[in-house]
Amino acid sequence: MTQLTNWAGNISFAGPLQRPRSVPELQELVAGAEKVRVLGTGHSFNKIADSTGTLVSVADLPQVVEVGDSCVTVSAGLRYGEITAALQSRGLALHNLGSLPHISVAGACATGTHGSGDTNGPLADAVRAITFVNAAGELVTLTRDDAEFAASVISLGALGVMVSLTLDVQPSYDISQVVYDGLPVDRLGSDFAEVMGSAYSVSAFTDWVDPDVMVWRKMRAGAPIESEWLGAHVADGPRHPIKSMPADYATQQGGVPGPWNERLPHFRLEFTPSNGDELQSEYFVARSKAAEAFEALRSLGNRLAPVIQVSEVRTIAADELWLSPSQGRDTVALHFTWIQDEAAVLPVVSAVEDALNPLGARPHWGKVFAADAAYLRACYPKVADFIDLAAKQDPTGKFRNPYLETYLPLTPPRV
Structure with a gap:
């Protein structure tokens, strides 16, 4: 039997995987299992989804895309690329998308996935209702x-198995994506507000050594396109986030207007990556501390260079979801794509955290990090409340796994 792994191939799951084909079948499975964890599309880089108990995929549940009054209800196993195409065909849109359209709606929301934009909250911020199977096998629906x-909503799989989500929608809109080369790295800090506020969604790509930063500006169609901007210039051709990589899989650039779902992601849905030869980490710092974070990372440039492929800077608007990386504060997200060599990468991850943790950095729940339970409890203000809720909702620990026992233990760690 083929070993079940995540997208990157750095995590092997205990398996086997159960794939119920109806909600009642899922309820029966959960009710009768001792331990349950859900696998989405495998785009996490740690063991958040792993378990020696029953592993479940909801991808084979009946597919649902039901449009209501300013909302859409979708089945949890659908990928964003699938539901956004359905919405666009109806003249509707979501507020934002992540860089990959291949990720499942439930998995992305449950782990705090986000896009970019000063006024855009994380993907989970669009959720207005959820339905999940609880530890007793019962269906539970919660609304705002x-x-x-x-x-x-961002529950790390600790409260149950998601069946469906209801998302806010709005009228469809067009986006023009323009890539700029050569932004002086100093200006990323000195002109941070102007850079990140220059479009509906902005991503800046750097390795913290190269003096030039590449910026992807995703603008509402009709916005003027400057050929020169803050010392940068429009790219002379399509770009991949990693400068040395071909741009074949990237979404349309060059300022060509197109529907939101074909411009907000960095990569096209029709080119489904089979695996990612990489590891990823991400840290979230209060926007007010962005310049300090950039300075700290530039001081680590030579340490990062041997293991980094690219780093992406994005912004996220504050929200109030308990385990959200942007809970309670406007946020700058600092993403790292590493080479796939854990022995070489992990010491550098620790060095990055040593530099960013004094700034209150929050690590991404689904990526590679070195922080322990005590630090997570300190930097995510609602962790203790969440643990209490999980213990109440799942008293036998059916949805707990070694990841949760390590990072969200039921009793405070001794310090």
Whole structure:
């Protein structure tokens, strides 16, 4: 039997994987299992989804895309690329998307996945209702009016198995994506507000050594396109986030207007990556500390150089979801794509955290990090409340796994 792994291939799951084909079948499976964890599309880089118990995929549940009044209800196993195409065909849109359209809606929301944009919250911020199977095998629906809702969207799989989500929608809109080469790295800090506020969604790519930064500006169609901007210039051809890589899989650039779902991601849906020869980490710092974070990372440039492929800088608007990396504060996200060599990467990850943790950096739940439970409890203000809720909702620990026992233990770690 083929070994079940995540997208990057750095995590092997215990397996086997159960694929229920109906919600009642899923309920029966959960009710009868001792331990349950859900696998999405495998785009996490740590063991957040692993378990020696029953592993479940919801991808084979009946596919649902039901448009309501300013909302859409979708089945949890659908990928963003699938639901956004359906929405666009109806003249509707979501507020934002992540860089990959291949990720599942439930998995992305449950782990705090985000796009970019000063006024855009994370993907989970669009969720107005969820339905999940709890530890007893019962269906539970929560809406924004429920007290436990803010704890239950980004839940790391600790509260149950997601069946469907209802998302806010808005009228469709067009985006023009323009890539700029040669932004002086100093200006990323000195002109941070102007850089990141220059379009609906902005991503800056650097390795913290190269003096030039590449910036992807995703602008509402009709916005003027400057050939020269803050010392940078429009790229003379399509670009991949990693400068040395071909741009074949990247979404349309060059300022050509197109629908939101074909411009907000960095990569095209029709080119499904079979695996990613990489590791990833990401840290979230209060926007007010962006310049300090950049300075700290530039001081580590020579340490980063042997293991980094690229680093991406994005912004996220504050939200109130308990385990969100942007909970309670406007945020700058600092993403790292590493080579796939854990022995070489992990010491550098620790060095990055030593530099960023004094700034209150929050690590991404689904990526590679070195922080322990005590630090996570300190930097995510609602962790203790979430642990109490999880213990109440899942008293036998059916949804707990070694990841949760390590990073969200039921009793405070001794320090």
